[in-house]
Amino acid sequence: MTEAPLTLPEELLLLAHDPVRGRPLTIPGYLRYGLAGAALAELEATGRIAVDRSDRITVANPLPLGDPILDGALATLPAPAKGGRAIRAHRWVRQAGRPVQELCLRRLEERGALRREPRRALGLFPYERFPAGATDLTGPARARFKAALDAPLADRRAPLPDQRARLLAAYASAIDLDSKLLPGGRFRPLRRDLRRLAKEEWTANAAFRAVQHDKSAAGGGG
Structure with a gap:
C-alpha cells in the first residue's frame, strides 16, 4: 500500500x-499557530471550508477526507448544520494549534519520521522530545523549501514555483522561522518578501496575527 503524501x-x-x-526551531506556540493555519489551507483546497472578507471561516462540506490530521481539524470547526457560528481565522488557530500539533506528531511517528522520547526536567517535570526517526522526511522538506526560494533569490520578480511552496514560505515568515532558516543580512530582502507573502495568504496571515497577539501580550500591549 502506497504511503499517503505529507499534508x-x-x-x-x-x-x-x-x-x-x-525540538522546534521557533517558539513552540508560534509553530502551533502555523500548523493550524496550514490545516486550514488544506481544508480550503479540498472545498471543506470557505472564508469571507472578515476572515470568518464556515464549513462548506463536513464530509471527512480520510486523513487524521485534516479530519481532526475539520471536526473542531463549527458546523452550520448544528447551529455553529463562523469563527475568525486567527482565533481558531489559537484554539486549535495544540491539538493539530499532536495529530501531526502522531502521524509522523507512524510514518517513522519522528520518535517520541519522554523526558523529565530536573528529574521531576515531564516533557517530550521528538528526534528524527528511521525515515528521513526532514531533509526532503528542507530541500523543497530551499528549491522554492532559489528563483526569488536569483530574481526578485520571479514567483515561487507553486502554491504549496508559496504557503510554506509564508508560514516560515508568519511564525518567525525564516530568521532561523535564512539568517543574516544576506537574506534580509528575501525575509521581507516572505513577510509580504505571510500577509497576503489568509491562512498564513491568521497565524501571523496570532503570533503578533502573543508578542503584544508579552510586551504588555494587550
Whole structure:
C-alpha cells in the first residue's frame, strides 16, 4: 500500500523541527499557530471550508477526507448544520494549534519520521522530545523549501514555483522561522518578501496575527 503524501501541516512541522534536539526551531506556540493555519489551507483546497472578507471561516462540506490530521481539524470547526457560528481565522488557530500539533506528531511517528522520547526536567517535570526517526522526511522538506526560494533569490520578480511552496514560505515568515532558516543580512530582502507573502495568504496571515497577539501580550500591549 502506497504511503499517503505529507499534508502541509506535517511538512511545516518537519521544516520547523530540529531533528537532533527533537525540538522546534521557533517558539513552540508560534509553530502551533502555523500548523493550524496550514490545516486550514488544506481544508480550503479540498472545498471543506470557505472564508469571507472578515476572515470568518464556515464549513462548506463536513464530509471527512480520510486523513487524521485534516479530519481532526475539520471536526473542531463549527458546523452550520448544528447551529455553529463562523469563527475568525486567527482565533481558531489559537484554539486549535495544540491539538493539530499532536495529530501531526502522531502521524509522523507512524510514518517513522519522528520518535517520541519522554523526558523529565530536573528529574521531576515531564516533557517530550521528538528526534528524527528511521525515515528521513526532514531533509526532503528542507530541500523543497530551499528549491522554492532559489528563483526569488536569483530574481526578485520571479514567483515561487507553486502554491504549496508559496504557503510554506509564508508560514516560515508568519511564525518567525525564516530568521532561523535564512539568517543574516544576506537574506534580509528575501525575509521581507516572505513577510509580504505571510500577509497576503489568509491562512498564513491568521497565524501571523496570532503570533503578533502573543508578542503584544508579552510586551504588555494587550
